[in-house]
Amino acid sequence: MAFNLEEQEQLATINDWWRKYGSLVTWVVIIALAGYAGWGGWKYYQNSQAAQASQLYEELQKAVGAKDNAKVQRATADMQQKFSGTAYAEMAGMTAAKAAFDANDLNGAKTQLQWVIDHGQQEEYKTIAKIRLAGILLDQNAYDEGLKVLSGDVTPEFAGAVADRKGDILVAQNKLDEARVAYQFAIDKTTQGGPGRQLIQIKLDAIGGAPARAAA
Template sequence: MATQHLDLEEQEQLAQLKHFWNRWGNLITWALIAVLGAFAAWNGWNFWQQRQAVQAAALYDQMEAATQAGDVERTTRVLADMQASYPGAEYTAQAALLAAKTLVEKEKTAEAKAALAWVAEKAADSGLQATARLRLASLLYADKAYDEALQQLSASFAPPFAPLAADRRGDVLLAQGKKDLAIAEYGKAYQGLSQERAEYRRLVGIKLTALGIDPEAGAAKSGEAK
């Protein structure tokens, strides 16, 4: 009797399990497939990202060799390959900055501007973007394209780059004859530069002094206002 009772319990449990599976089995199966699929996709994405980084790094090595040799044709070719194949890789943005430096040295200013503009628009790293915008603004300033330079400098800059952008804006505004606005920007730069950048801060101070402004007095007033 005990065995028969046990068999009845097992049969009842099996019946309940079948009922449960008939009702929820498909949902559970699809949920498992979704979870496993997402896990596989995540692993695949990571593998793809790592592979992209390795391949971009190899091309970056080629860029370094090309720029060290001063080979403009190879520099532009490697950069075009990286931009086409690995536009989101940090190595590509770094390569564009490196290429721009060499292109400026070889008096290929238009190509250098294009490389810097690409970094300013496409780079994922805000620091690389800021560096590109500052360098591009300097080239535009040298070409007396003042409005374009100010456009690059009107972007949002992270705190470490904000004083540098203010200094550049001061240069551009002064070249446009807007002395008071230039002084205000130089003041922001001077006050924003830390003692770790003492030499740069001193240069900005010289600009203010040349415009009849005591930079230390301005900094003191700013400190009192805070």
């Protein structure tokens, strides 16, 4: 009997608490479940986007293999329109830029590289795109525009490559003192024994060697 009375008292306490706070708890649970469902839905959406983008990227690679630049550009535009939030969009932009360059479509290459610079989410892709775009602008004698592309902060691992490209542009402008400084900086930032270091040294030697302040 005592057990039953105690049980009834517990139930009464619970009922009283529920009358006071039950509505709040219900809403907390609903919000939590909705948040979990939303997160699950978002993850499903991301996975679905990545899977579709992967399939489209495979088609793009087939077009690259067939040297069909027009199809590469169409597939890339489709990728960037539908799946701009995936890494595949950046990869497609870089691939399409190379395909356009190989097809002597320099405007197409510039457009794709600029897209990666403007919309890319990974600094590695964006920096490589800047270096390649500056190289095209160098070939087109658009020196000031090329230097502008290379301006701004650079991640440490690409500092040498960016300085090297700046040196190339400065040489083309016959600004040899500035070019020597850029090349020396590129050498300093390039790993000892790195594949590009020797080439940078050759270019530096060709315009008179280390800058005065570095030699001092």
